[in-house]
Amino acid sequence: DQQVKQNSPSLSVQEGRISILNCDYTNSMFDYFLWYKKYPAEGPTFLISISSIKDKNEDGRFTVFLNKSAKHLSLHIVPSQPxxxxxxxxxxxxxxAGNMLTFGGGTRLMVKP
Amino acid sequence: EPEVTQTPSHQVTQMGQEVILRCVPISNHLYFYWYRQILGQKVEFLVSFYNNEISEKSEIFDDQFSVERPDGSNFTLKIRSTKLEDSAMYFCASRSGTGAPGYTFGSGTRLTVV
Known part of the structure; x- marks a missing residue:
């Protein structure tokens, strides 16, 4: 049961360029979508969220886009930093439905100096 | 910035032993959660806790698991008889219950069952 899926296990970008991380979902009943960042040996750190009634939310270098018809969201980081x-x-x-988070499998982002 | 604190950071236990993982959620938060991540796999929901009782639990959270909030500050996860497959990172999380549902996670306890 993969209700939330991140199809790219890894992404490598050059410092200063845009990073685009993608996510697909199947459950149309989700109310919020969130992005978390995780370093090794640490817990997930909340980055940004978007309500299902919005199509864009921006916070500094981070922007999340939601396409409900495609059941797709993306996180843009610009400019990317190491x-x-x-x-x-x-x-x-x-x-x-219980307020529990359903996670995707994660994408490892590497920003090269 | 308020933090969710988990102890210990690493626990090694023999198969069949009981373990208790401890968490101190953010003080004014109302909802508490345990998640786990087996190495190389997704972060998976275990249980949510609100108003001193379990509100939701996953299929993983069987009779070997229990949670408690014994004193209004600590939130514990007990595994009664550990199995090798319980080896994972266990994350505690809490949220306030108002506004956008951003959870705050602790840094995790790495449980190794040998």
Missing amino acids: GDSAVYFCAAISLN
Whole structure:
């Protein structure tokens, strides 16, 4: 049961360029989508979220886009910095179904100086 | 910035032994969670806890697992008789219950069952 899927296990970009991380989902009942960043030996750190009624949310260098008809969301990081190198998890939550997060498998981002 | 604190950071235990993983959630948060991540796999939901009771649990959270909030600050996960396949990173998380549902996760406990 893969309700949230990240098809790219890894992504490598040059410092200063844009990083685009993608996520697909199957459950149309999700209310919020969230992106988390994870360094080794640390817990996931919340980055940015978007409500299912929006199509874009921006916070500094991070922008999340939601395409509900395609059941697809993406995280854009611009400009990318070496410190952004980490594993990025897409997650979704249905507020009427227990409030638990359903995670994607993660994408490892490497930003090269 | 408020943190979710987990102890220990690493626990090694023999198969069949009981373990207790401890968490101190953010003080004004109302919802508490345990997740786990087996090496190389997804982060998986185990259980959610609200108003001093379990509100949701996954299929993973069988009779060998239990949670408690014994004193209003700690939130514990107990595994009664550990199995090799319980080896994983266990993450505690909490959230306030208002506004956008951004969870705050602890740094995790690495459980190794030998």
